[in-house]
Amino acid sequence: MPFYGVELKSRLLLGTARYPSPKILGEAIQASGADVVTVSLRREAGPEQAGQSFWSLVRSLGVRVLPNTAGCHTVREAVTTAHMAREMFETPWIKLEVIRDDDTLQPDVFGLVEAARVLSEEGFEVFPYTIEDLAVADRLVEAGCRVLMPWGAPIGSARGLNNLYGLRALRAHFPDIPLVVDAGLGVPSHAAAAMELGYDAVLLNTAVAEAGDPVAMARAFALAIEAGHMAFKAKPMEPRDMAVPSTPMMGRAALGD
Amino acid sequence: MRIYVNGDKHEIQPGTLAAALEALGFGGRKIATAVNGRFVAAASRPATKLAEGDKVEIVAPMQGG
Numbered sequence: 662m663p664f665y666g667v668e669l670k671s672r673l674l675l676g677t678a679r680y681p682s683p684k685i686l687g688e689a690i691q692a693s694g695a696d697v698v699t700v701s702l703r704r705e706a707g708p709e710q711a712g713q714s715f716w717s718l719v720r721s722l723g724v725r726v727l728p729n730t731a732g733c734h735t736v737r738e739a740v741t742t743a744h745m746a747r748e749m750f751e752t753p754w755i756k757l758e759v760i761r762d763d764d765t766l767q768p769d770v771f772g773l774v775e776a777a778r779v780l781s782e783e784g785f786e787v788f789p790y791t792i793e794d795l796a797v798a799d800r801l802v803e804a805g806c807r808v809l810m811p812w813g814a815p816i817g818s819a820r821g822l823n824n825l826y827g828l829r830a831l832r833a834h835f836p837d838i839p840l841v842v843d844a845g846l847g848v849p850s851h852a853a854a855a856m857e858l859g860y861d862a863v864l865l866n867t868a869v870a871e872a873g874d875p876v877a878m879a880r881a882f883a884l885a886i887e888a889g890h891m892a893f894k895a896k897p898m899e900p901r902d903m904a905v906p907s908t909p910m911m912g913r914a915a916l917g918d
Numbered sequence: 919m920r921i922y923v924n925g926d927k928h929e930i931q932p933g934t935l936a937a938a939l940e941a942l943g944f945g946g947r948k949i950a951t952a953v954n955g956r957f958v959a960a961a962s963r964p965a966t967k968l969a970e971g972d973k974v975e976i977v978a979p980m981q982g983g
Contacts, residue, residue: 676981676982676983677981677982677983678981678982678983679981679983680981686981699982699983700979700980700981700982701979701980701981701982701983702950702977702978702979702980703977703978703980704924704925704975704976704977704978705924705944705947705949705976705977705978706924710947710978711978711980712947712948712949712977712978712979712980713947713948713978713979715979715980715981716948716978716979719979728982729982729983731982731983737955738955741952741955741956741957744957744959745950745951745952745957745977746950748950748957748959748960749948749949749950749977749978749979750979816983817983844983866983867983
């Protein structure tokens with residue numbers, strides 16, 4: 662399913678923060694096969710020009726960028742950040758985060774919907790970081806969002822999919838909207854589980870960046886995401902309560918008394 | 919004239935945002951700007967006059983999740 666008209670080759674969207682070094686970041690992006698990476702805007706600290714060298718690295722990898730509004734707590738902050746990002750990265754895409762609670766990094770869904778409405782009206786293509794709530798998702802779609810990104814679990818928590826039922830309900834409710842599980846994943850099986858639910862993609866960062874070997878973990882996630890998507894398309898069987906022998910009983914030799 | 923750049927006090931000559939960025943060493947860099955919480959597009963910097971006490975934010979691309 663295209664993301665605002667763009668067909669992506671990879672179903673893994675990768676964050677660029679918290680890697681041990683720029684070199685490992687570059688290698689992890691390549692190993693992941695991701696064609697979209699998330700980036701942010703931060704104060705340029707001074708003569709070392711860290712931002713400029715980071716940007717050179719991203720440019721050299723030839724990937725599409727999805728700028729975020731991480732750290733914004735109000736609609737005004739998020740909208741201003743989105744404007745700065747659009748100019749800086751020359752893209753209408755914005756991963757919209759409006760955070761309410763600093764312990765869980767749970768979004769302020771009221772501010773999120775309002776910011777999504779303002780930005781959509783201004784021509785942005787909004788990727789909202791949200792919760793797996795149908796009513797909020799409905800409001801976001803009403804506000805103009807054509808992609809939804811519910812969390813699996815709190816950002817950086819590595820807990821996996823906290824609410825399988827809610828994520829499944831969201832998929833059923835929005836069959837025509839690209840859905841991305843964003844945040845909270847720890848291991849590739851979490852990503853595979855999201856894809857087996859029929860999600861279109863997975864966005865993750867910390868699980869790769871803070872792995873012992875980020876490059877290998879990036880590849881492991883890529884494989885799991887591909888496997889999960891393939892499994893979804895192959896229509897998994899339904900679980901049963903009772904055993905069913907897989908080997909046919911007919912023709913069994915009579916060996917008892 | 920005193921302004922705040924990314925939270926730090928700076929003494930600059932009265933003038934425009936574009937001139938201040940040049941004087942502060944940001945000329946030619948990939949940055950985005952806001953003054954007093956409002957986005958100022960690159961094209962508008964030469965026409966944006968700074969006033970005493972203005973809060974200028976200068977941001978650059980950075981790693982993000």
